[in-house]
Amino acid sequence: MKRPSTSLFAVLIAAVSFSGCATMVDPASGALTDAEIAQIVLTANQGVVEDGQIAAARAASDAVKGFAGMIVQDHTAANLRIAELVSRAGITPVESALSRQLAANAGRTAETIGTWRGTEFDRIFMETQVQLHRWFLSTIDANLIPSVRHPELRDLLEAQRGSIAVHLARAQQVRSGMVAEGQ
Secondary structure, X not given: OOOOOHHHHHHHHHHHHHOOOOOOOOXXXXXXXXXXXXXXXXXXXXXXXXXXXXXXXXXXXXXXXXXXXXXXXHHHHHHHHHHHHHHHHOOOOOOOHHHHHHHHHHHHHHHHHOOOOHHHXXXXXXXXXXXXXXXXXXXXXXXXXXXXXXXXXXXXXXXXXXXXXXXXXXXXXXXXXXXXXXX
């Protein structure tokens, strides 16, 4: 079976994986709880870590491998900080529609990108990471920060927002470099 073109495929993965997630808030309450926010962030971070681990094994470009290493390290550290905070604060992460959707999307994305190798993988992975990090920033700004009540969780979200913005800028830079090189 012939695979679709890489650019079309990357856009389809990103669109399917993250469409509709940014505005998913519990309609009954109109806001997310701190326990739901913690689970959303833990789930999103874990999905990024898993994608980065796949990239470490499948990427061709040193720039993509470097990006993958950075996101694995940063998102793992973010999850450790959140886990420590929720333990200390007595917050038990609780699934929500958004965290369940994220987990399902992360699984589909990992499964799909795991079928590619080399420069095709690099293009698909970087496009997916650009879309994911855009989504994560949007979700933090539109849903998570406005809903969070615990001040330390808010501080962690704001700190992670800065890290995600750095990741997005780097992902866009790596993706642009690949285009300039004709990959």
